[in-house]
Amino acid sequence: MGTRTAAQRRADARISYQERFAACPANRLLDRIGDKWVAVVVKELAGGPRRYGELARAIAGASQKMLTETLRGLERDGLVARTVTPAVPVRVDYALTPLGRSLLPVMDAVHDWAEQNIARIDDAREEYDTRQG
Amino acid sequence: MGTRTAAQRRADARISYQERFAACPANRLLDRIGDKWVAVVVKELAGGPRRYGELARAIAGASQKMLTETLRGLERDGLVARTVTPAVPVRVDYALTPLGRSLLPVMDAVHDWAEQNIARIDDAREEYDTRQG
DNA sequence: CCGCATCCGTCCCGATACTG
């Protein structure tokens, strides 16, 4: 011992890298907003508070499970506020917090770039695909 | 027949929604830049062209497979250019295309927001977790 | 040096059924 194999050194390097990677704010944010349903939910809530059922109908593509999990995650991160009104039947509202609203310009930047450049990406993709079958 | 069950109607609604979802430029872009290694690779290439081996060493956390797949995906989308120099041994360089460079401000916006607000997210998360064990 | 092929574990996500 005292010496390590190349594989061990690579593994160690990877682990320490993973730690720094996980600590990087930008990566963590992308992990969050890259979640499949976050963008749509945030966009929907940008128009004001919504009840759970309203979201479920507006975002028909998401299963109940994914919608709930997405909302829970956003709530945990302080981007969305969940308000329970005890009544019969129960009423639950979701709304963006100030922190969540501060994220909207970033989402808009992403959205705008996508609108303007998606055609170029599609072209590049098509050419790439035809070039190599 | 002629009538459909509620389950069928829901399934249909979900499918048509999925199609619109997949067609939305912003979602497609997030799908791309949300990929685990895209952000780091783009950031690395922002500093100029890099050889494959340089990228592999700089991004020690990614396996060879993921690095190659990420680069291929970016190349397919026209965000990265791949240049092969026939020699012995072969030399391969990767660089951002103009389209890829136009994405940098967007990535910066994400990065800046993350830098400024990640602490708030961490606080919210900690409070949420302690509140409900 | 650069990358592909293969195998394999994990975890995301959807479908379904049940609760208060």
Next chain:
DNA sequence: CAGTATCGGGACGGATGCGG
């Protein structure tokens, strides 16, 4: 109305070995 519980398929991502 607003969830929770559980199960299963399939994609994602990592390790390893071979090929040009």
